Amino acid sequence: MPGTPRKKATIAGPRGKKAVKTSGAELDRMQAVICQSLDEDKAEDIVAIDLAGRASFADRMVIATGLADRQISAMAVHLNEKLVEAGFKKVRTEGTTGTDWVLIDAGDIIVHLFKPDSRTLYGLEKMWSPDLDEPADE
Numbered sequence: 001m002p003g004t005p006r007k008k009a010t011i012a013g014p015r016g017k018k019a020v021k022t023s024g025a026e027l028d029r030m031q032a033v034i035c036q037s038l039d040e041d042k043a044e045d046i047v048a049i050d051l052a053g054r055a056s057f058a059d060r061m062v063i064a065t066g067l068a069d070r071q072i073s074a075m076a077v078h079l080n081e082k083l084v085e086a087g088f089k090k091v092r093t094e095g096t097t098g099t100d101w102v103l104i105d106a107g108d109i110i111v112h113l114f115k116p117d118s119r120t121l122y123g124l125e126k127m128w129s130p131d132l133d134e135p136a137d138e
Contacts, residue, residue, distance in 0.1 A: 027059055030088055030109055037082045038064045041075040043113070049128050059108045061128060065119050069099070072113045076102045079111065 031048060038046050043064035052059045066072035073096050083091050083106055095102040100118035104111040112124060 027108055029086070030083070030106060031060060031062065033082055033086045033088070034062050034079060034106070034109060034111055037079045038062070038075060038111075038113075041066075041071070041078055043075055045119075047125055049125065051128065054128070058105075058110045060110075061124070062109060062111045063114070063119070063124055064111070065114055065116055067115070069115070072100075072102050072115065075113055076104055079104055 035046055035048065043066055046062065046064045049061045049063070050059070051061055064075070066075055076093050076096050080091050080093060088106055090107055092105040093102065094105075100115040101122070102113040104113070114122070
């Protein structure tokens with residue numbers, strides 16, 4: 001299988017039950033709901049990354065910054081409510097208890113909400129940049 005070691009590991013993914021993939025139009029609609037909700041809650045530096053073909057856990061990732069724990073928690077709660085209202089039912093949230101990083105798993109889109117220092121520390125944009133997807137040496 002061609003690709004980097006990271007690609008091979010993420011493409012292999014977990015074993016077990018088969019996931020049902022969301023259509024492109026539904027992904028676009030879900031991403032629009034996510035980005036609009038974050039924008040309304042004054043999130044900063046909202047970035048969407050296409051992971052299709054590069055990760056088995058999601059097709060897209062959205063990353064945004066909040067300035068305080070309370071703002072990040074509120075963004076997560078509002079986002080969850082808006083996704084459910086839009087018909088996206090299986091939304092799971094981790095880290096809303098006052099940490100620097102909240103993860104929202106909406107199925108085919110993963111949302112990361114960070115405080116500025118944590119966002120810089122983890123560097124997810126850099127980690128998932130297409131620039132890192134160079135073919136592995138054979």
